[in-house]
Amino acid sequence: MANPHFPERAAVKIVREEYNFTTTVRQLPSYRDQNFLVKEKTGKQFVLKITNAEEQKEELDFQNEVLGFLAKSDPPIVCPQIIPTISGEKITAVTSMDGLSHYVRLLTYLPGDRLVDIKRHSPELLSSLGRYLGHMDRALTKFSHPAMNRNLPWNMKQADETIKSRLDDIKNSKQRKLVERFLQEFEQKVVPVLPDLRTSVIHHDANDYNVLVEGGLDKKIVGVIDFGDAVHTYTVAEIAIAAAYTMLDKKDPISAAAQIIKGYHEAFPLTEPELEILYYLICVRLCTSVAISANRSKVAADNEYLTVSEKPAWNLLEYLSAVNPQFAHTTFRNACRLSPCPKSAKVVKWLKDHKRNIGPVCRYDLKTESILVFDLSVGSLDIHNPKQIENVNDFTKLLFSQMEAEKAKVGIGRYNEARLLYAGEQFKSEDGDSNEQRTIHLGIDLFMEAGEPILAPLPGTIHSFANNKMPLDYGPTLILQHQIGQTSESFFTLYGHLSLDSLDGLYEGMSIKKGEQIAKLGTTEINGGWPPHLHFQIISDMLDKKGDFPGVAAPGQRDVWLSICSDPNLILGIPEDNFPPAGLSKDEILQTRKANFSKTLSLSYQKPLKIGRGWMQYLYDDEGRRYLDAVNNVPHVGHSHPRVVKAAREQMAVLNTNTRYLHDNLVRYWQRLCEKLPGPLNVCFFVNSGSEANDLALRLAKAHTKAAEIIVIDGAYHGNLNSLIEISPYKFDGRGGSGAPQYVHKVIMPDVYRGPFKADDSRAGEKYAQYVLEEIEKIQKENQNVAAFICESLLGCGGQIVLPENYLKNAYRQVRDAGGICIADEVQVGFGRVGSHFWGFETQEVVPDIVTLGKPIGNGHPLAAVVTTPEIAASFETGMEYFNTFGGNPVSCAVGLAVLDVIVEENLQDNAHKVGTYLKKSLEKLKDKHSLIGDVRGLGLFLGIELVRDHNNLEPAAKEASYLIERMKDCGILLSTDGPLHNVIKIKPPICFNEQDADLLVRRLDSVLDEI
Ligand SMILES: Cc1ncc(COP(=O)(O)O)c(C=O)c1O
Secondary structure: OOOOOOOHHHHHHHHHHHHOOOEEEEEEOOOOOEEEEEEEOOOOEEEEEEOOOOOOHHHHHHHHHHHHHHHHOOOOOOOOOEEOOOOOOOOEEEEOOOOOEEEEEEEEOOOOEEHHHOOOOOHHHHHHHHHHHHHHHHHHOOOOOOOOOOOOOOOHHHHHHHHHOOHHHOOOHHHHHHHHHHHHHHHHHHHHHHHHOOEEEEOOOOOOOOEEEEOOOOOEEEEEOOOOOOEEEEOOHHHHHHHHHHHOOOOOHHHHHHHHHHHHHHHOOOOHHHHHHHHHHHHHHHHHHHHHHHHHHHHOOOOHHHHOOHHHHHHHHHHHOOOOHHHHHHHHHHHOOOOOOOHHHHHHHHHHHOHHHOOOOOOOOOOOOOEEEOOOOOOOOOOOOOOHHHOHHHHHHHHHHHHHHOOOOEEEEOOOOEOOOOOOHHHEOOOOOOOOEOOEEOOEEEEOOOOOEEEOOOOEEEEEEEEEOOOOOOEEEEEEEEEOOOOOOEEEEEEEOEOHHHHOOOOOOOEEOOOOEEEEEOOOOOOOOOOOEEEEEEEOOOOOOOOOOOOEEOHHHHHHHHHHOOOOHHHHOOOHHHOOOOOOOHHHHHHHHHHHOOOOOOOOOOOOOOEEEEEEOEEEEOOOOEEEEOOOOOOOOOEOOHHHHHHHHHHHHHOOOOOOOOOHHHHHHHHHHHHOOOOOOOEEEEEOOHHHHHHHHHHHHHHHHOOOEEEEEOOOOOOOOHHHHOOOHHHHOOOOOOOOOOOEEEEOOOOOOOOOOOOOOOOHHHHHHHHHHHHHHHHHHOOOOEEEEEEEOEEOOOOOEEOOOOHHHHHHHHHHHOOOEEEEEOOOOOOOOOOOOOOHHHHHOOOOOEEEEOHHHHEOEOOEEEEEOHHHHHHOOOOOOOOOOOOOOHHHHHHHHHHHHHHHHOOHHHHHHHHHHHHHHHHHHHHHHOOOEEEEEEEOOEEEEEEEOOOOOOOEOHHHHHHHHHHHHHOOEEOEEEOOOOOEEEEOOOOOOOHHHHHHHHHHHHHHHHHO
């Protein structure tokens, strides 16, 4: 039956005559009915629904009653409500031009965007949809209506009938076979349990055209519309249907389904049998959809709405045909916080009860033998370079020499350990957006010489075997099946990295006795390229796999896989005291911090990161997720750069004292540093932080000028000491600040984007410098004198601002004319970061009187410096000693020297120039695409992106900026926001950042900006 086709003027007439108001109308898409969006003069909106002539009045009354019932439930469920006609009818009849009679209803309009139009379905959004449906279905358990058992081909109760009767309409035989397969599974797995399922009235069609979402950055479910498919059926069908549609076009459909199931279960717990068949119901719903579409496309080829989800549905069915149902079940259970693999409890209990009957897996009894437990975790001291294991011979030497030193017969690699060792393609995550690799080890490794015999710890049969040849794979692998006592259930043990001849003569089903030699350990050449070792794993459910099984899992699926693969030590029996205590969980650290540390210490990100390792431009969290670090400028030449680490380690091992003793390093470092600075700057003071450096710079300036007044730039930050909070507008004008002290004089930021003089004004620098002159004149009017003008060479906290040409030249001249000292704060930007020059001030063609250095100078080691002229230094020589316990110690100087060496040897200044220019250009291109980007600025690898909602009034987009930072972190890239309006994205990575890193950053930024 075709949809009704009333013209818009007829709809206007119906509204006027039946509901007594004048409107404008616009037709909306509909599956079966004809819907109009009705707009009253006041702006109030409604939906006029004209039903198909086939529709029964009783069924419409059923829908109306559902809506009314939900609105009255406690708490009320948001959904459209019926507006009665002027004569009080909830349903009225009209006749079309062709003489057919149709029913008409007017409903309130729910504002919101359709879920289908939302670019990103975040886990939170999907869970909230699940919760909404859960609340709705819980309320509806108390609802009944005479028409609720209506005949509906979509009804899950009629699914096999609906599909079977339309199978022939699926013309593509491959597709038809796919549907037949799912139908068969449905009949085998679901039909027998159907009588035990809960039934109730449900919405029955929460597809993403029917789900409305409140826009903005924190998207929320508004409600669900179109109750035209509501029916009394299996309650669980609700979530199966919603999940099926949610999974369409998702990179990781099972995880998406898990999120919606999680929310539903929180609001209205699913039963265990419901969870068991959910995967099959999802598949069968998709089959219903494609079968009905195939049938309808014959009848109503022009109804676009009918076939809208057909292609993605076929793709999803194809995908699901390769997903193990049991794995989906386990994932869904995990989402509901139920033990993911319930069978494992039986396996664990049986192994514990029978621990005396279990034999060893090798010649050595691990309960008593001397063993060495290795730390192969993210934070391992032995493996400090994730690339280190690429040289397997070195890796082998490292492990086996440690075993020899400890006289250990066997080296142990731990279960449930997050590792960075798995660098192959096969360990990459399915979800291309995320930064997850498979990192969590699911077995225990036993490192022994190749050729060592491997024994069966329990009797069993050979389940399967294979040579898994890929690099970093298992090589020859054997899997045994063991019966759980006298039951029909069994579990499995896996033996990986065997010798090739271990597989000779084996066959599936072959009996194995306890203690029987089942294999020998393989060599590196055959075992996937690893040091010789046995990977031993317990598996409760083989998930239909043979000869292979994942030995490492992605952190996001950690609980699921650990539940399927219990701790192999249940069989090996290694005494627990061999294993170091587990590290603190994120929650433990957070709670301890909350309870015992000052709230003034902040944390990055809503879900803070626990970082376990840094390596060059990357950081790795404790579960091995890799983050591209685009924001930390302290690890200037790269996190844990081996050259710097070596310098610190070696000097630390020999001597660390203070400047009261003579040491080469102090003078060597002074010489190297001053070689990098212009002529008159050649007296150095070494200190421990940027703050200390700036504090000392102020003392020097005051001593030299005998004056007290300081001129600072608005928005600037110069450090955390008392003296520096007083000269940092970022702090004294910010939250908790108490304004500028009298001696501090603020000038506006020379910001050519927001300030009065713009980038296209060639004299902007001079004009901004006029403000400095005005402050000087004010100071002099008060009969005071300028001690110093302090200015960062590029403004960091001010929002990554590049000073306009001639700004410092003019400002310095004016300050010096007034007898003041010019301090360049290079704490953020020095040491080649700006690319074109080694120091930021050089880009302004000035030479300061004092330069302060920090952050990058020690690559993370607490080192900082003040460099000045001999005259200024002389003024400080008043007889009072300047002693700094740690400043200039031999270790710090060794570190400083190593940093300078690396910058030169690795050509990092040029790299900052090249990559920075490339990145800035790419970001500028992005600006043309995304109107949120107001300005892209910066020099070298010190860049900023200012986000605005409006390019005319420059309304700052601070919320969008923090959304972007959070999402970029989800995508594996670390950035942060700054600027007085908190709307500037800061980019200041370690300067070993390369063009591929820049591309990745821009690609991710592009897709996250698309979400906003
Ligand atoms: C420009 C500037 N100067 C000085 C400091 C203070 O350095 P530190 O934190 O090492 O004391 C900072 C720190 O963020 C800074 O950005």
